Structures are given as C-alpha cells and as structure tokens.
Amino acid sequence: MPPRDAGEILRALRSRVAVLEAHRPVPADAADSVLALGVPELDRALGGGISLGALHEIVPASPRDLAAAAGTVLALAVHALGTVRRFARREVLWIQADLAGREAGRLYGPGVAALGLSPARLVEVAVASERDAAFAMEEALACRGLAVVVGEFFDDRALDLVALRRLSLAAAAGGGLGLLLRHRAEALASPAATRLEIAAAPGLPDGFGGLGQPAVFLSVLRNRRGPTGRWPLVWDHHEHVFREPARRDAPVPLPVAEAPVDRPDSSQHDPARRAG
Numbered sequence: 001m002p003p004r005d006a007g008e009i010l011r012a013l014r015s016r017v018a019v020l021e022a023h024r025p026v027p028a029d030a031a032d033s034v035l036a037l038g039v040p041e042l043d044r045a046l047g048g049g050i051s052l053g054a055l056h057e058i059v060p061a062s063p064r065d066l067a068a069a070a071g072t073v074l075a076l077a078v079h080a081l082g083t084v085r086r087f088a089r090r091e092v093l094w095i096q097a098d099l100a101g102r103e104a105g106r107l108y109g110p111g112v113a114a115l116g117l118s119p120a121r122l123v124e125v126a127v128a129s130e131r132d133a134a135f136a137m138e139e140a141l142a143c144r145g146l147a148v149v150v151g152e153f154f155d156d157r158a159l160d161l162v163a164l165r166r167l168s169l170a171a172a173a174g175g176g177l178g179l180l181l182r183h184r185a186e187a188l189a190s191p192a193a194t195r196l197e198i199a200a201a202p203g204l205p206d207g208f209g210g211l212g213q214p215a216v217f218l219s220v221l222r223n224r225r226g227p228t229g230r231w232p233l234v235w236d237h238h239e240h241v242f243r244e245p246a247r248r249d250a251p252v253p254l255p256v257a258e259a260p261v262d263r264p265d266s267s268q269h270d271p272a273r274r275a276g
Contacts, residue, residue, distance in 0.1 A: 033051065033052050033053065034046075034047070034048040034049035034050060034051050034052060035049045035050040035051075035052060035076070035079065035080050035083060035084060035177065036048060036049035036083070037049055037050065037079070037233075037242045038241050038242050038243060039231060039233065039242060039243070039244050041229075041231065042218070042220075042229075042231045042233075044226070045220060045223065045226045045227050045228075045229055046194065046220070046223065046225060046226060047225030047226050050076065050177070050194070051193050051194075051225065052080075052084065052175060052176065052177055053171055053172050053174070053175045053176070054168070054171050054172065054177075054178065054192075054193040055141075055164070055167050055168045055171045055178040055180060055191070055192045055193060056177075056178065056179055056180065056192055056193055056194045056195075056196065057180045057182055057190060057192045057194065057195040057196065057222075058072060058073050058179055058180065058181050058182070058196050058198060059181075059182050059184070059195065059196070059197050059198070059221075060183070060197070060198055060199075061197050061198060061199035061217075061219070062199070063183075064200070065198055065199050065200050066104055066183060067104075067200070068198050068199065068200035068201075068214075068216050069181060069198040070104070070107075070152075070181060071115060071214060071216075071235075072196075072198045072216055072218070072233075072235075073150055073179050073181050074112060074115050074117055075115060075116070075214075075235045075237075075242070076148070076177070076179060077092045077117060077147070077148040077150070077177070077179070078115060078116040078117045078240050079240060079241065079242065080147055080148055080177050081117075081121065081147055081148070082240050084147070086175075087147035087148075087176075090145060090146055090147035090176075091121045091122065091123050091145075091146060091147065092117065092121060092122050092123070092146070092147060092148040092149075092150065093123045093125065093140050093146050093148070093149045093150065094107060094122060094123070094124050094125070094150045094152065095125045095127065095133050095136050095137050095140065095149070095150065095151045095152065096124070096125070096126055096127070096133070096152040097126075097127055097128075097129060097130045097132065097133040097152065097153060097154065097155075097158075098126065098127065098128050098129070099129075099130065099154045099155060100133075100152045100153060100154040100183060101126060103154050103183065104152075104154075104183065106124070106126075107122070107124060114237060115214075115235070115237050116237050116240045129158070130153055130154070130155045130157065130158035130159075131158045133151055133152075133153060133158070134151070134153075134158050134159065134163050134167070136151075137149060137151035137167060137170075137178075137180075138163075138166050138167055138170045139170075140174075141167060141170035141171045141173070141174045141176065141178050142170040142173045142174045143174055143176075144174050144175060144176070146174070146176050147176055147177065148176060148177045148178075148179065149171075149174075149176060149177070149178050149179070150179045150180075150181060151167075151178075151179070151180050151181065152181045152183075153180070153181070153182050153183065154183045154184070156182065156184055159180075159182070161189060161190075161191070164190050164191050164192065165191050167180070168191045168192065168193075180192065190222070192222070193223075193224050193225070194220060194222060194223050194224070194225075195220075195221045195222040196218055196219070196220060196221070197218070197219040197221050198216050198217070198218060198219075199216060199217040199219070200216060201215040201216050201217050201232060202215065203215035203234060203245075213234050213235060213236055213237060214234070214235045214237070215232065215233065215234045215235075215245060216232075216233050216235075217230060217231070217232055217233075218230070218231050218232075218233050219231075231244075232244070232245050233245075
C-alpha cells in the first residue's frame with residue numbers, strides 16, 4: 001500500500017476530530033453560549049447549536065436564493081431574541097452598505113413583522129461603502145447592548161482576512177450573535193465559526209390554500225465545531241421556532257428559470273423591497 005501524503009492524513013484527522021466534536025455534550029454552564037435551533041441532528045453537528053459570541057457567514061446558494069438567505073437571517077434573529085434569556089430586552093441591528101441596498105432592496109417592515117420580528121426591535125443602518133459597513137459592524141459587535149448584529153455585503157473586497165478577524169474578535173468581546181450576510185458565495189478562507197448556505201424550498205400551503213410556512217435547505221459548508229451537511233428547515237412564524245418538515249411536507253427542489261441576462265439598469269428604478 002503506497003504511503004499517504006501529508007495532506008490526505010491532515011484531512012482524515014480533521015474529519016475525525018469533527019465527528020468527535022459533534023458528539024461531545026455541551027456543558028451545563030455553556031447552555032447560554034449557543035443558540036439551539038431545535039433540530040436535533042443539526043444541533044449536534046453544530047456542537048449544540050449556533051455559537052454565540054461568534055461570527056457566522058450566511059450565503060445564498062445562488063443569486064435567486066438571496067431573499068431566502070436574508071429571511072433565514074431574520075428568523076435566526078427572532079429565534080435568538082425569544083430563546084436567549086440575556087437577549088430579552090435587546091435589539092437587532094442590521095447594517096447594509098449602499099451597493100447591497102441597490103442590488104437587493106431594503107428590508108420591508110410588514111414582511112419583517114410577518115416573520116416574527118417587531119420593527120420596534122430592529123435598527124437599520126445604511127452606510128455609503130462596504131468598508132464603512134465593516135467598521136460599523138465591528139463597533140456594533142463589541143457592544144453588549146445588542147443581541148444580534150447583521151452585516152449585509154455585496155462586495156467581498158472589504159472583507160479580507162484582517163477585517164474578518166477583527167469582526168470575529170469583536171463578536172467574542174460583545175457576546176452577541178454576529179451574522180454576516182454575503183451576497184456572493186465565492187469567498188475563500190474565513191475565521192467565521194460557520195458558513196451556512198441557504199437555498200429556497202417550496203412549502204405546503206396552509207389549510208385555506210394560502211402561503212404556508214417558509215422552508216429552506218440549510219447547508220453547513222464550514223463548521224469549526226463539527227461536521228458539515230444539509231438539512232431541510234421550516235420556520236414557524238407563529239411559534240418563532242425552527243422545525244424539521246414532516247414527511248408529507250418535506251421541501252423538494254423545484255426547477256427555477258434562470259435570471260434574465262438583460263436585466264434593467266437598477267439606477268433607473270426604485271429598489272425592490274423585500275420581506276427578508
């Protein structure tokens with residue numbers, strides 16, 4: 001049998017450590033340091049849940065999944081406010097650079113409220129550039145008066161390793177939940193605790209034939225506390241919790257038409273408003 005190269009051995013060791021970490025129980029005194037999502041297999045993979053006092057990246061699986069990714073970020077914020085005791089009286093701060101706003105639109109108040117987040121607990125900050133957004137996010141993450149800090153970025157050039165490391169350190173100092181919504185998924189190395197990829201999924205209509213509960217596929221692409229994987233999730237916007245879809249309403253991928261190549265110039269139109 002030919003000797004294995006160093007890279008192969010290192011990958012095997014990392015995989016083994018990830019499996020061991022995923023099955024390690026969370027200490028009782030660390031219960032308030034993670035945000036359990038309520039899906040047992042996913043929470044085990046994440047080492048008990050989404051770690052607090054840390055930075056997490058949320059990316060869309062494709063450009064058409066950006067709204068689903070933003071909605072998932074909002075759902076995580078709502079879940080954190082209702083689950084983590086020390087977040088009970090704190091707010092959510094959403095920082096958006098101008099370019100991201102022009103490309104994807106601003107948050108839409110009634111849609112945000114429909115997902116479960118009261119507009120009274122949401123503070124929006126619009127800044128001129130991506131670098132301004134990175135600076136504002138770093139300052140906000142270090143503030144212990146905020147529960148969740150979201151930074152929305154279209155251009156990755158402002159998020160080099162130095163900037164990301166500063167964001168991670170600020171999140172650790174502040175103890176809140178740092179969520180980095182990146183429009184583009186091509187980013188390489190990152191010190192973030194996890195990278196979660198979101199793809200939209202169809203859900204069943206409600207009992208009256210109307211829109212049902214939002215459903216997505218969540219893929220853990222990078223995970224410092226355990227293995228990776230893909231899970232279907234449903235957001236219960238009445239109870240403000242995530243749940244696994246029942247077998248009868250498990251989301252399945254549907255074909256979606258490609259985005260038109262000849263899209264109109266966004267500078268000549270008002271940006272589309274979105275729920276999340």
